[in-house]
Amino acid sequence: MSGKRFAVFLSMKGCKGRCVYCDQKAITGENPPSPEEIKNAIESSDIDFEEICFFGGSFTCLPTKNQRDYLQISKDLSIPARMSTHPMCIDQRALDLLSEFPITMIELGISSLDDETLALCRRGYTGDDGLRAIELIMRNNYDVCAQLMIGLPGQTMESSLMDIKRLAELKGPRDMTLRIYPCLVLENTELYRMMGDGYEPLKIEDTVTWGGELLFNAEKMGFKVQRIGLSETPSLAKAVAGGPHHPALGEMIRGYGMAKKLSCISKEGPWFLPANRISLLTGHGGMGLKEMAKIVGLTIEETKKRIFVRTSVVD
Numbered sequence: 599m600s601g602k603r604f605a606v607f608l609s610m611k612g613c614k615g616r617c618v619y620c621d622q623k624a625i626t627g628e629n630p631p632s633p634e635e636i637k638n639a640i641e642s643s644d645i646d647f648e649e650i651c652f653f654g655g656s657f658t659c660l661p662t663k664n665q666r667d668y669l670q671i672s673k674d675l676s677i678p679a680r681m682s683t684h685p686m687c688i689d690q691r692a693l694d695l696l697s698e699f700p701i702t703m704i705e706l707g708i709s710s711l712d713d714e715t716l717a718l719c720r721r722g723y724t725g726d727d728g729l730r731a732i733e734l735i736m737r738n739n740y741d742v743c744a745q746l747m748i749g750l751p752g753q754t755m756e757s758s759l760m761d762i763k764r765l766a767e768l769k770g771p772r773d774m775t776l777r778i779y780p781c782l783v784l785e786n787t788e789l790y791r792m793m794g795d796g797y798e799p800l801k802i803e804d805t806v807t808w809g810g811e812l813l814f815n816a817e818k819m820g821f822k823v824q825r826i827g828l829s830e831t832p833s834l835a836k837a838v839a840g841g842p843h844h845p846a847l848g849e850m851i852r853g854y855g856m857a858k859k860l861s862c863i864s865k866e867g868p869w870f871l872p873a874n875r876i877s878l879l880t881g882h883g884g885m886g887l888k889e890m891a892k893i894v895g896l897t898i899e900e901t902k903k904r905i906f907v908r909t910s911v912v913d
């Protein structure tokens with residue numbers, strides 16, 4: 599489906615404040631297009647888009663007319679929409695407006711549920727506010743995606759794991775999707791200045807462990823993890839001044855998650871892996887394999903010998 603998404607980046611439109619790590623313009627390198635421009639671009643494209651996505655701002659805090667104008671495209675072209683928004687931009691009135699349009703999912707920026715981290719990041723909500731917003735979205739029968747971050751000021755792996763535990767308790771047997779974004783330091787942000795004031799961005803290896811633990815536990819709790827890490831763009835690469843910036847970070851984290859999963863099935867092996875999953879362990883200098891050897895307490899060579907490839911593939 600991702601190839602059939604028409605993504606619109608709203609560059610912090612609707613945001614009440616500016617979170618310390620955020621510079622949407624640097625991430626996307628775009629100014630937001632007008633509804634007419636979006637409609638024209640979709641209509642003149644050869645692609646049969648299945649979804650229009652409004653990302654990079656606080657959609658439900660945009661003036662009502664703007665929201666309607668954007669969502670009308672969705673109605674006119676019969677292509678459902680999804681949007682990302684801020685927890686404090688969710689109330690019954692906002693959801694009632696969305697109910698007039700075809701919406702597939704609401705994505706909520708729940709970078710953390712830890713109040714100290716949220717305050718340090720100037721996110722403008724508390725953990726309880728975040729949970730209340732998710733509950734209201736689910737009560738209105740929308741699919742929800744929580745966009746989590748790791749490596750934020752004041753945040754620890756333990757607090758991240760506590761966040762997904764709280765989300766799992768809230769969701770119960772209902773579906774919930776997650777995205778996991780390791781925190782990057784962009785030049786034109788408050789976080790960049792905070793680096794000189796004691797904030798230490800995560801290193802790649804620590805990000806792989808933290809992200810991998812989060813992924814492993816999230817999948818065990820029944821979450822679907824849709825994406826890990828930001829999409830690489832030339833403007834992002836130019837703006838990154840610190841933090842775990844690597845084009846294959848998501849794959850490396852998934853490699854750790856896979857190592858952790860296999861080690862839970864058996865501490866000694868043999869382990870069987872579908873053909874299209876083996877690169878999660880062997881790719882990027884065999885990072886997943888090294889992590890697995892560490893977890894199970896065997897040498898890398900010995901661990902490798904006990905892994906067998908199945909010819910079947912999984913999606």
Ligand code: SF4
Nearest residue numbers: 613616617620654655
């Ligand atoms: S709410 Fe989201 S888009 Fe707006 S400033 Fe914060 S991180 Fe950026």
